[in-house]
Amino acid sequence: LESAYSQQGAAFPSLDEPYSPGPLNNDATVAATTRLIVAAAHQLIATVREPLETIHDYAPGMYMSASLGLVTDINVPEVLKDAPTGLHVDAIAEKVEVDSGKLARVMRYLATRHVFKEVSPDVFANNRVSSVLVKAHPLEELKTNKVTKYVGATGAAIVGHITDEGLTSAPFIIDYIRDSPKDALAPFNLAYKTKATLWDWYEEPGNEWRGLRFATAMTGGGERFPPTIFTEGFDWKSLKEGSIVVDVGGSVGSVTFAIASAFPHLKYIVQDLAKVVDDPGQKFWQERSPQSISSGAVTLQAHSFFDPQPVKNAAVYFMRLVLHDWPEDTCIAILKHLRAAAGPSSKLIIFDMLMPYACPDPAGGPPPPPAPLLANLGIAIGGFITAVDLQMLNFFNGQERTLKQFITLGAATGWKFEAVNPGPLAALVFSTV
Numbered sequence: 387l388e389s390a391y392s393q394q395g396a397a398f399p400s401l402d403e404p405y406s407p408g409p410l411n412n413d414a415t416v417a418a419t420t421r422l423i424v425a426a427a428h429q430l431i432a433t434v435r436e437p438l439e440t441i442h443d444y445a446p447g448m449y450m451s452a453s454l455g456l457v458t459d460i461n462v463p464e465v466l467k468d469a470p471t472g473l474h475v476d477a478i479a480e481k482v483e484v485d486s487g488k489l490a491r492v493m494r495y496l497a498t499r500h501v502f503k504e505v506s507p508d509v510f511a512n513n514r515v516s517s518v519l520v521k522a523h524p525l526e527e528l529k530t531n532k533v534t535k536y537v538g539a540t541g542a543a544i545v546g547h548i549t550d551e552g553l554t555s556a557p558f559i560i561d562y563i564r565d566s567p568k569d570a571l572a573p574f575n576l577a578y579k580t581k582a583t584l585w586d587w588y589e590e591p592g593n594e595w596r597g598l599r600f601a602t603a604m605t606g607g608g609e610r611f612p613p614t615i616f617t618e619g620f621d622w623k624s625l626k627e628g629s630i631v632v633d634v635g636g637s638v639g640s641v642t643f644a645i646a647s648a649f650p651h652l653k654y655i656v657q658d659l660a661k662v663v664d665d666p667g668q669k670f671w672q673e674r675s676p677q678s679i680s681s682g683a684v685t686l687q688a689h690s691f692f693d694p695q696p697v698k699n700a701a702v703y704f705m706r707l708v709l710h711d712w713p714e715d716t717c718i719a720i721l722k723h724l725r726a727a728a729g730p731s732s733k734l735i736i737f738d739m740l741m742p743y744a745c746p747d748p749a750g751g752p753p754p755p756p757a758p759l760l761a762n763l764g765i766a767i768g769g770f771i772t773a774v775d776l777q778m779l780n781f782f783n784g785q786e787r788t789l790k791q792f793i794t795l796g797a798a799t800g801w802k803f804e805a806v807n808p809g810p811l812a813a814l815v816f817s818t819v
């Protein structure tokens with residue numbers, strides 16, 4: 387890593403400095419090397435550590451969620467943004483209006499795990515990790531305006547979503563799996579005593595700001611994946627001028643933005659629930675590319691994918707990270723609506739993660755990493771996917787699926803599997819049978 391950086395005339399970024407995207411941010415070799423180091427370091431820790439110590443580290447994982455949730459909610463990274471040498475916890479506590487002694491304990495818990503730096507006793511500064519939680523508005527606005535608080539701050543929005551409705555629901559995973567309660571869609575429904583899906587719950591009075599936060603989190607979730615996954619996952623150039631591409635459950639349309647920027651000869655329709663396309667959706671495009679909307683190149687359309695698909699015979703229907711939100715029977719309903727609207731040459735593209743086993747897959751797959759590393763590189767690759775998988779269970783009884791499970795879903799709904807472009811987010815291409 388050091389030599390790759392020095393070839394660029396840059397030093398490897400320091401953990402003590404706030405994050406800024408370096409010259410090798412999207413470099414595939416650097417990313418692969420980083421993953422190997424992370425997987426090896428984590429496996430080494432598990433190997434050498436006393437097992438009880440490992441368990442004592444894992445079991446209280448909820449304190450990490452609670453601590454991250456607190457500092458994000460009360461805007462600590464924002465307060466530290468303009469104090470590169472750090473601030474005494476008394477000064478931080480005064481600005482964020484909480485008890486200083488308790489805040490110091492949370493800050494030390496996090497600094498011990500490399501989120502913030504304890505520069506000297508009780509003096510804390512942002513580091514590379516905590517700095518990604520800085521929000522996009524002045525502190526006074528953050529304190530008073532819950533609705534706009536997370537807008538434009540994807541890292542904070544992801545943490546907010548996970549450590550608020552996610553953390554509240556997670557303990558109910560135990561009851562949900564052990565007792566299989568018949569009338570609960572997911573652990574979330576047990577926790578909040580509601581029959582509403584998370585999406586409907588976001589529309590209830592008092593929760594709208596959480597829905598908005600989720601939309602911001604999704605934009606950030608999307609930025610995690612290089613745009614080449616979408617632009618190279620399918621041969622968009624082969625489509626005729628003016629062909630229609632539908633982004634189903636597209637949220638604000640961040641994938642469409644990546645594809646439309648590279649392939650302006652196509653017409654795009656981003657569909658999502660009215661709340662999403664009308665507000666954050668319009669804002670997203672007004673900020674990035676208002677001419678795409680005014681020229682008609684991109685249309686935002688309120689549509690539920692449980693209703694018949696209004697755009698018939700599109701060249702492509704695609705979905706990113708939609709099917710993982712839903713259990714099998716619901717995915718089948720969504721895919722059948724698309725199949726009913728499809729024409730003979732329509733394609734379906736599913737951008738979703740493929741669940742990798744922690745052991746070699748007897749059915750094949752990419753070459754395994756060097757022994758004795760786990761086949762899914764442990765926390766370096768499998769860590770994120772298995773966490774999102776449990777998150778999908780937590781909120782929706784959804785799941786991350788293996789390639790075989792996607793092919794089966796397609797076959798059950800009239801979509802024939804054609805090809806897969808693997809990667810951090812796979813692009814699975816289907817055609818009509």
Ligand SMILES: C[S@@+](CC[C@H](N)C(=O)[O-])C[C@H]1O[C@@H](n2cnc3c(N)ncnc32)[C@H](O)[C@@H]1O
Nearest residue numbers: 585604635636637658659689690691692706707
């Ligand atoms: C996990 S997000 C993915 C968003 C987007 N595809 C992306 O990758 O940025 C799932 C999306 O499904 C949308 N959604 C939920 N229920 C829906 C429905 N019945 N019809 C259309 N969209 C829906 C949500 O509003 C949310 O934007």
